[in-house]
Amino acid sequence: MPNNTPNPADAVPSATHVTEEQGAEIFAEKNRIDGLNRIRQLVFGSLDGLLVPLGVVSGVAGGTGSTKAVIVAGIAEAFAGALSMGAGEFISGRSEAQVQQTEIAKELAEIRDAPEYELREMAILFEHEGVAPEDAARLANTLVHYPEAYHKTMVEKELGLQVGVSTVKIPEALTMGISYIVGSFFPLIAYFFLPIPQALPVSLFLTVVALIVVGIIKGRLANLNLFRSSLEVVVVGGASALGGYLLGTYVPRLFGY
C-alpha cells in the first residue's frame, strides 16, 4: 500500500549513511581547528621574541656602545627566552590539562556512583539548550546506552571541557619556543652587519615590520580585518617596547649606571 506521508526520519541522514569519506572530512575539520589553536602560542611566542630581545639589544647598544656586547647579549637572550617560554608553555599547558582531567575523572565517578541523578542532569542540560522536556528525556535515555558518547556529552555540556586532551604539551611548547627564536632574529640581525648608530634604527624598523607580519598572520588565521589586526599588534607591541626602553634607560641612571 503506497504511503505518501513523509517519514520524518527521511529528512535527517541516518548515521549509517555517513560514508567513510564524510567521516574523514568531519575529523579533518576538527584537526584543522586544533591546528588553529596553535595561534595563541604563535602570537605570544613571536611577540615576546620580538619585544624582549629588542629591549635587550637596544638597551645594551645604548648603554655600552659595543657591537660584541649587543650580539652576545642578544643571542643569549634569544635562546634563554625561547627555552624558558617553551618550558613555561609545556608546564602551564600541562597543569591546565591535568586539572581538567581531574575534574573529568570526578564527573565520571559521579556517573558511576549516581547514575539516576546524572541521567536526570543530562536531560536538564538538553532542556537548557531548548530541547522539549520529553525529547530531552528521550535523548538522555538513548545516549546512556552508549557510554563513550554519554560521558563525552556530559563532560562537554556540564563542564565545558573536552575529553582526551593530551597532557604532553610538546607541539604547544615547540610552537612557542620556535616562534620566539624566529622573532628574536629581527631585532638582532642588523647588529651583525652595521655599526651601532645605523644598526639601532634598522633593528627598530625590522621589528616593526615583523610586528606587522605577526598582525597579518593573526588576522588571516582568525579571519579578521588585516589592517586593524596589524595596527593592534604594532600599537600594543610599540607601547610595550617604548615603556621598556624608557624604564631601561632611566632606572639604571637612578642607581648611577
Ligand SMILES: [Zn+2]
Ligand atoms: Zn554530570
